[in-house]
Amino acid sequence: MICPVCGSPHLEQFFAMLEMPVYCNLLWPEQQAARNCPKGDIKLAFCPSCGFITNVAFDQAKLGYSQDYENSLHYSPRFQEYAQSLATGLVENHHLYDKDIIEIGCGKGDFLISLCELGNNRGVGFDPSYVPRSEHSPMEDQVQFVQDFYSEDYQDYQADLITCRHTLEHIPNPADLLHPLRQAIGNRLSTRVFFEVPNALDTFRNLAVWDIIYEHCCYFASTSLIRAFTSCGFKVNSVREEFGGQFLCLEAVPTDAPLLLTNEAGEEVEALSRDIATFTTKFNAKVETWQQKLAQITQAGQKVVVWGAGSKGVTFLNILKLQDVIEYAVDLNPRKQGMYVAGTGQKIVPPELMRDYQPDVVIVVNPLYEQEIRQLLASWDLHPEFMCV
Template sequence: MTTCRLCGSSNLASVVDLGATPPCERFLTSEQLDEEEPSFPLHLRVCTSCWLAQIPPLITPEETFTEYAYFSSYSRSWVDHAKSFVDAAVDRLALGRDSFVVEVASNDGYLLKHVVQQGIRCLGIEPSRNVGEAARAEGVPTSTTFLSESSGSEVRDGHGPADLVVANNVYAHIPDIVGFTKGLRALVADDGWVSIEVQHLLTLINNVQYDTIYHEHFQYYTVESARNALDSGGLSLVDVELLDTHGGSIRLWARPREVTGEQSARMVDVLEKEKAAGLHELSGYADFSANVTRVRLDLLRFLVAMEEAGKSVVGYGAPGKGNTLLNHCGIRTDLLPYTVDRNPYKHGRFTPGTRIPVLPPERIAADRPDYVLVLPWNLKAEIMTQLSYVAEWGGKLVFPIPRLEIVEVNS
């Protein structure tokens, strides 16, 4: 990669090089274990002109999202988060039965089902056929397509302009930022709102959340770089909320450039926090690679020590982020014999690259391991409740990020 995908600058500086890994959601069937498995470089760089952090666009969204392994509704906390957002947005924007809400990358309808329940007209735009079918089965109108300026215009022509366009956890997933942003502008009414949730680069850097760097995520945003990206498509950022989701996210509120008001005080505050952390210059990125190495070594030392001591360690969860961690650390079945996941789609499959079996969650209670390595560490509170039963045999939970933490749970 020689130029920035947002501004075209050639001023790209290395942040961390994680080697080469397979795509994080390409879970293998048993029949695929003896087949060749492609891997791609995973090297994060930052543009010193517009401050967009990015990886090379080596995998197209069509390769990843036509058939997708992630279903949002399997996380209870994520469904609750979506409901809270819908309730707050309805109040904030005075949405009613005459309103129209569109969600881009609507997955299995985890969010829009709350819009449907309020009697508000809505439409999901979801490129993955399998999860889109699940949404329609739940009564959420869903169009199977990728968002672009032309498809956004088609939706607007067919359904009318949207009072609210939601794009949660998708703004990092598209290599054509400008075209996608123009698609958002095409969808939204001239006096409407766009709400975007995306992981905050500030918390990624500060908390060494390097496992969220994977091929589905083409870029990583500060509020400063998000403002630049939105402007490229005719939208202006006017407000920002800090969220706890995914270890630390930002909710961006944008409007068509023609109706933009003043920036909110909390947006100005977050921009100042980023500047103080050095993320609008190279100094804020200088220690990240060394901190990644520390996380890797701490986890490997623990797993090797437990193997030598005859203690059992298994995994919990099979998220995309977990596969970055497992591959970067070189963890395979000798140190982690299996992981479990609540999503039946992944049962009987194997993690990409490391070939670790994914089993149903009930396996943990049957085997009673000494330690459970939690790969979706961002759902810590939810998972500590789900795994409280490991206390029955004195089991402990292990969280690898931002630093290795061994936690006793109460049954």
């Protein structure tokens, strides 16, 4: 096994989850179809040279992103606030006024629309899962969407800023996106590049284990993320943690300067290596703790719901095999409501249903959303016990 980022032949497998849903964010309209959804194995390997983590059992043929793929987080006020702050910072820091912006993997287009509204910019978004939305129509003269993957076919599209959020981790070899992107930019060395990915340190050091999903074939710490970009002709200006440490944000510019590789990141990779060495033991302990908690809830006859039917919620429900313990998953996203969770088959319902259901326990799969959920339920005079995963 060879590391796709640094070429080291010493990838070390350290963790496995078998028969997991290949799509956490695909919508299933029937419960039995959700339970019978396609599944695949996750076998994670670590590169001790650059810190890259990859699923060596990943099979890209199992995946195909369509308009039924729904991973938008923009219905959460907490996430909207973060995304708007991020867009504002990019526009102000890089003086993006009356400029051209490309977003690769734009999802449903909310972030690109914000960037263009804030600076009166022109935008092009690429994503096969994009669905035209009426609320975007006021911007249709400034923003266009291409329902396709970004590739060499679109290198004629040029921009002052190229953004890509939560897409790189879906590509087995990062160079398959970064190298064509660098070629497409050519000699426009003033082009800014902004990428956002999940933070591997949050997953493997802070045990945010529910972020491990089949769609994510790559996991980046800052060391491996920087190496991936410098290897493809970019000069990295900054890498920072955002959203409570859950995300890594990288800013870079293209360069023609020769690649200079150093061992500056050695200490960080060694520290991550120690986390990896103890991860499986800590993961199993965390799962066992939750099994005990849920057994107590069931024994007490309490009604429990999971709040959040995205990747974290789907992984939590599937790892703990909660088909018969939890009836509902709650989600603010109206496109998910009425659908069913991949693998375990819980019905995804709107928050309003809780007024009648009156759960005793709410399991919050992302602690950053706990406060907004508490406030919403309290407004209906509901005060269940809260547990954050």
